[in-house]
Amino acid sequence: LCVHLKHSVNTSGDNEVPIFSFPPQNADGSLNEVLNEIIQSYDKNSRKPSGSNEYASGVTSQAFSLASILFGKSNADRIKRKDGAFASWLQRVCVAEVQQDIAFETSQQNYCGAIFAALSGNDFSQASLIARSNGYNMLALMISNSNSSAGDSLANQMKMWSDSGALDHFPSELLRIYYLLTRDLDAEENLYKQSAAMQGHTLDWKRRLLMLYQCMENTPHNGNESTISKAVKKYEGDVVDGVAPPVSAWYMDPRLVLSDKDQSCTLFRLLKVFHNAENNMDKVPLSSVISPSGYTADPFDVSKSFHFAAVLSALGVCEELTQVEEHRLLESYASQLIGGYQWEWAVYITLCSLSKGRHLTRNVIEHKKTMAFEIVQRYYRPSEDDDARIRRSFLEKKIGIPSSWFENALATQAIQTFDVRAFVNHSTMSSDHNALKIYEEAILPDILFSGGKDNCRGIIDVLDAMEDGKPDSSTLRGAVYNYLQLWKGVSKFASTDVDQNNNTDSKYESLVKMGYSIQSCLQRLVEGDTSTKWKLFNGLPLVPKSVTLTELSSAVSMVLSHLDDLKEGQMLSQGNSHALALKNVSHQVFAPSNDDLVFSQLDSKSVLRGKHKMAERSAEANIGVLYYPQRYGL
Numbered sequence: 001l002c003v004h005l006k007h008s009v010n011t012s013g014d015n016e017v018p019i020f021s022f023p024p025q026n027a028d029g030s031l032n033e034v035l036n037e038i039i040q041s042y043d044k045n046s047r048k049p050s051g052s053n054e055y056a057s058g059v060t061s062q063a064f065s066l067a068s069i070l071f072g073k074s075n076a077d078r079i080k081r082k083d084g085a086f087a088s089w090l091q092r093v094c095v096a097e098v099q100q101d102i103a104f105e106t107s108q109q110n111y112c113g114a115i116f117a118a119l120s121g122n123d124f125s126q127a128s129l130i131a132r133s134n135g136y137n138m139l140a141l142m143i144s145n146s147n148s149s150a151g152d153s154l155a156n157q158m159k160m161w162s163d164s165g166a167l168d169h170f171p172s173e174l175l176r177i178y179y180l181l182t183r184d185l186d187a188e189e190n191l192y193k194q195s196a197a198m199q200g201h202t203l204d205w206k207r208r209l210l211m212l213y214q215c216m217e218n219t220p221h222n223g224n225e226s227t228i229s230k231a232v233k234k235y236e237g238d239v240v241d242g243v244a245p246p247v248s249a250w251y252m253d254p255r256l257v258l259s260d261k262d263q264s265c266t267l268f269r270l271l272k273v274f275h276n277a278e279n280n281m282d283k284v285p286l287s288s289v290i291s292p293s294g295y296t297a298d299p300f301d302v303s304k305s306f307h308f309a310a311v312l313s314a315l316g317v318c319e320e321l322t323q324v325e326e327h328r329l330l331e332s333y334a335s336q337l338i339g340g341y342q343w344e345w346a347v348y349i350t351l352c353s354l355s356k357g358r359h360l361t362r363n364v365i366e367h368k369k370t371m372a373f374e375i376v377q378r379y380y381r382p383s384e385d386d387d388a389r390i391r392r393s394f395l396e397k398k399i400g401i402p403s404s405w406f407e408n409a410l411a412t413q414a415i416q417t418f419d420v421r422a423f424v425n426h427s428t429m430s431s432d433h434n435a436l437k438i439y440e441e442a443i444l445p446d447i448l449f450s451g452g453k454d455n456c457r458g459i460i461d462v463l464d465a466m467e468d469g470k471p472d473s474s475t476l477r478g479a480v481y482n483y484l485q486l487w488k489g490v491s492k493f494a495s496t497d498v499d500q501n502n503n504t505d506s507k508y509e510s511l512v513k514m515g516y517s518i519q520s521c522l523q524r525l526v527e528g529d530t531s532t533k534w535k536l537f538n539g540l541p542l543v544p545k546s547v548t549l550t551e552l553s554s555a556v557s558m559v560l561s562h563l564d565d566l567k568e569g570q571m572l573s574q575g576n577s578h579a580l581a582l583k584n585v586s587h588q589v590f591a592p593s594n595d596d597l598v599f600s601q602l603d604s605k606s607v608l609r610g611k612h613k614m615a616e617r618s619a620e621a622n623i624g625v626l627y628y629p630q631r632y633g634l
Contacts, residue, residue: 001345003041004310004352005398011353011360017369018400019360021353022314039068039311059250059295060304062093063266064311070228070274071315083227087217090210091122093267097204098123102130111136112173119143119180120207122214139177146181155182183215189243205245206267209235212244225278232268232275251297266294266308277317286318287325306333306349313354323364326354334375343379344391347372348399373405380409404429440477445543448480448552456484476545479521483556486514490563508567515560522553 008020022038069085098121105113111134118127124143131140142150158178161167167175179187188211195202213231238244247268269289276284289312290305292298306329312318321329334346350371353360376395382388395401407429414423427438439462447455463471463481471478489511496504526549 001348003038004307005348006041007038008352010400017351017372017402019351019353019365019368020348021355022310038314039064059266060307062089063270063295063304063308065089066267066270067311067315070270071317079226083217086228087122087210087213090206090213094121094204094207094210095123097121097207102126106130110173112171112177115139115143116173116177116180119177120203120211122210139174142181148183151182154178155184158182180211180214185211185215189238192243192245202245205235205239205247205265208244212238228271229275229278232271236272249294249297263293266290269294273312273317283317283319286312286321289318290329300332301336302329302332303336305329306352309354310352320355323355327367329354331371334371338375338379343375344395347375347395347401350375351399372401376401376405377409377412380406381413382410383413436477440475441545444477444480445545445548448548449543456487460484473517473521474524476525476548479518479525479552482514482518482521483552483559486511486518486556486559489514490559490566493563494566504567508563511563512560515556515563518556519553522549522556525549526553 004022005020007022009023010018011021066086066089069082069089098117101117102114105111105117111130115127115130115136118124118130124146128140128143131137131143142154158167161170170178176187176191179185188208192202192208209231212235213227216227216231216234235244235247239246247264249263249265252263266289269284273284273289276282286309290308292301292305295304309321309329313320330349330352334349337343337346337349351368353368379385380388380392385391392406396403396406407426411423411426414426444459447459459480463477471481473479473482489507493504493507493511496507526546
């Protein structure tokens with residue numbers, strides 16, 4: 001995964017969250033330097049056993065090593081080098097089994113069997129050494145000087161022995177060596193058919209392919225087809241004819257005939273991909289190449305499948321995964337990483353793309369972001385995970401995950417634990433939208449009911465800062481902001497000398513228009529009140545949004561009524577002071593304490609009387625009915 005992250009590039013162009021993908025191969029179909037480095041790094045890292053499954057790790061390493069050999073430039077001057085590199089790779093793949101067989105045959109003093117084992121692994125020097133060390137000097141000399149000419153001479157000699165009947169008296173294991181030196185696999189094919197029929201021991205398919213490759217290695221090249229392609233085609237036909245072991249995965253019994261191509265080894269699948277690409281045949285579906293059954297007995301282990309898919313997609317040598325197949329692979333690998341307590345890497349995986357030629361639509365990008373966001377929401381828990389800070393740092397700095405995702409996760413957890421302070425802190429830090437939403441529905445109503453000029457100025461200052469002085473007029477906060485601006489305008493209008501100012505009518509019309517606009521907005525908010533029912537705030541002393549809307553509507557009506565009085569020069573009988581009149585109006589709108597709200601006898605009180613407790617204040621105050629919001633009972 002570190003290798004994938006190191007070499008990936010952002011292909012989304014999205015400003016919030018990147019989408020990672022490997023760079024494509026060169027235009028001429030050859031590996032670029034980045035892809036070559038990626039494959040070599042994969043090869044090196046996959047040599048380390050993954051848990052206890054060293055066989056699966058071995059196949060993975062061999063697969064990436066094979067890919068680096070197969071998918072280079074295919075022009076004629078490099079075909080021989082590719083063939084030679086493949087022969088060396090195949091010999092390395094078989095060396096462990098070869099050495100095991102040599103040790104076993106030597107312990108049984110079956111030296112011909114040990115010599116054959118070395119030859120089948122293309123290790124002629126070791127075969128010669130074993131022969132010489134155990135008294136087979138002429139055989140050692142034949143092995144040391146083995147070439148196509150010597151092989152032809154030995155073949156002629158064996159024909160003479162066969163014609164005379166002498167060949168029937170040779171030990172079978174010695175004949176097996178002779179046939180291999182003559183590059184004749186007929187004996188091996190007959191032996192395999194006998195062993196398969198008797199369910200006996202057979203060679204692994206890679207050993208048999210290596211022996212076939214030895215026999216074909218010096219054949220002339222026709223056109224641009226490599227020996228690799230010819231060997232793959234020939235071996236596939238031999239398997240169908242029942243004269244060669246099936247290309248089964250390492251965990252399967254090599255004596256069993258494959259009932260499904262999905263049971264074939266990943267290594268042969270790659271060889272098949274190369275064969276089809278080199279011969280301009282139909283591309284092999286990527287889904288069949290990366291299937292876990294090719295490298296592990298666990299059908300749910302897609303850890304290597306992802307990396308195979310990433311490399312082969314970048315190379316463009318397979319038929320791409322469908323959108324559904326890609327989503328299934330990424331989600332499966334993400335689930336596997338989460339199960340292994342590596343959820344931060346699961347976030348990265350969901351933001352990867354394996355498609356080389358398919359354009360990522362906005363819906364696909366949003367789907368990936370949603371998957372990643374949900375993983376952060378569920379698994380980022382600093383109170384339970386000691387490594388949570390390290391994981392967050394990795395995702396923010398290396399992957400580019402916004403900090404707001406983590407704050408949102410913490411806010412959600414605060415709801416679950418009923419921690420109001422933490423919820424407000426993390427919600428406001430997660431995004432400006434959340435901050436405005438909480439301010440509007442949980443904080444603003446309380447500030448309004450607290451009353452006072454300082455609170456009113458504070459509301460204006462906060463909204464100016466949060467929305468650059470342009471609150472959304474269709475929201476409650478916008479209506480409150482516009483109301484306070486209306487109140488300031490009416491206050492200024494009250495101090496205007498009507499006789500000395502000719503713009504009185506236009507100012508009046510402007511203020512009335514603003515008031516009606518606020519009333520229309522409040523009416524729409526009342527009719528479509530969809531305010532969030534904050535579960536976290538249940539039982540806490542907060543003023544409901546519906547009450548705020550009702551009281552604000554009344555306040556706007558009062559201000560408009562007094563604006564008309566000002567226009568007509570008919571002020572309330574309270575000292576004929578415009579300032580005092582507005583002070584009384586503001587007092588009636590926003591009470592000076594949290595415990596009561598005083599307002600005039602308006603139609604809105606009839607709406608509230610059925611829902612909220614009312615009490616009469618002494619008549620000498622002459623200010624009407626006293627309203628108790630009953631905040632602790634809401």
